[in-house]
Amino acid sequence: MDWVPAIARWLHFMAGVMWIGLLYYFNFVQVAALKAATADGTAAGITKHVAPRALLFFRWSAVVTWLAGAALLGNQFVNAFTLSKGMAGIGVGAWLGTIMLINVWALIWPNQQKILGLKPATDEEKVKARRVAFLTSRVNTMLSIPMLFFMAGGWSHRAIFGL
């Protein structure tokens, strides 16, 4: 059954690139672009045509990344999440990734639905939703930095870092 971890690793990387790539797009590009577009009255181009598509791939690639990661851990899944038996490094990465996935589905997506008008919300609720979605997205950007360190270094290079 060697093909299971091989396919899982491939899927984990592809979906992970899409998830974190879109997270960085939102934070490094779209936030500033939306501010400029709002100022010149062209924000609808982003909020109507770009953001919903980006969010679709963002939230589902997060799910695929997590599931493929869980499959990749295989029988080491519990050891990773309990940070035991030499799995502490990758385990921290797995915990950070899990927190990020929960943030996507529990905070970012429900609030983005209000912001984009996919779910009814008052103006006051939209203002609050904008702040919550923004800060959660920033938290995920912050968490992605140690997550990638522990994911990348916590397994293949754990001897170098002593993890």
Added chain:
Amino acid sequence: MKNPLDSLWGTVICGVLLTAILYFIVKSILT
């Protein structure tokens, strides 16, 4: 005090600091 996450580079710096903190915590757990 301003929230560092309001700034993009504040977010990146927080992420790097968090990496160092978690690294030393994990190292101390293991040794």
